[in-house]
């Protein structure tokens with residue numbers, strides 16, 4: 339995709355830095371959500387802020403644990419990284435999160451990142467055996483933009499969480515949504531924030547103007563803009579783990595974002611859109627970006643659900659996970675047997 343001369347020069351520099359510090363690979367990272375309900379519910383860019391408040395029931399918006407664990411297991415089988423465990427703020431209490439983290443560790447075979455709001459220190463201690471780090475959804479480092487975008491989600495508690503997490507040996511990651519209203523003059527503040535709060539991973543998303551939200555009429559950021567931020571960050575932080583969030587209608591920008599120095603790709607409906615044209619585009623774009631794509635978004639490996647018995651959960655939960663896994667596999671296989679039309683892909687993207 340066409341980049342400006344300034345961004346192109348930065349991207350070329352960033353790509354050299356990336357290749358000096360990382361292997362020429364990339365992968366898909368899956369964020370696994372436990373709810374579609376949030377106790378804050380008014381971030382201006384978030385689709386949850388557009389849901390009718392009186393009609394969204396917390397109970398109905400929470401996922402069954404078997405569905406979360408089935409998706410976690412498929413993540414492992416398909417070679418996707420577990421991006422983070424997330425959900426609306428206060429949708430799960432501390433005991434429920436702890437219980438789910440224990441189970442996710444068993445199924446995924448590793449500790450995971452969490453992105454569940456600004457977690458206080460005593461609670462972090464509780465999650466410590468099961469997590470590798472915390473993701474703070476700071477979204478922007480521009481204070482004025484932050485007030486508009488996240489009126490009820492101040493940054494200060496996230497920065498406190500970063501300090502507490504670092505003190506107990508956890509890693510810190512931060513989200514940044516390009517397109518909320520920041521300007522390039524905010525870049526030094528981002529550099530300062532990464533240094534000050536020991537950020538080892540940055541999730542660089544691009545605004546998706548969801549209908550009914552404050553940003554519904556806003557422009558989605560161009561590939562040039564997203565690549566500029568990623569390249570500048572790669573140049574300033576050669577070893578930072580940078581993830582680029584895309585969307586199924588933005589797959590064509592992936593090679594540019596990888597050249598700009600992103601490590602991995604996220605924000606794609608990988609199960610529902612498995613083996614579809616956008617999924618194939620992602621793998622092809624990885625190659626165009628000079629990377630080998632690890633894992634798969636297009637071909638189903640042999641999956642034997644009887645392996646789920648080995649996790650040692652009770653019979654009821656084990657059977658539920660198997661059933662849910664089979665449902666997901668059926669959905670993915672359907673896309674292979676009968677390629678989805680453009681209209682079907684659009685309707686999945688916007689549902």
Ligand code: SF4
Pocket residue numbers: 376377378379380381384385386387425426427475491
């Ligand atoms: S806190 Fe997170 S889930 Fe809740 S409205 Fe804001 S962005 Fe959406």
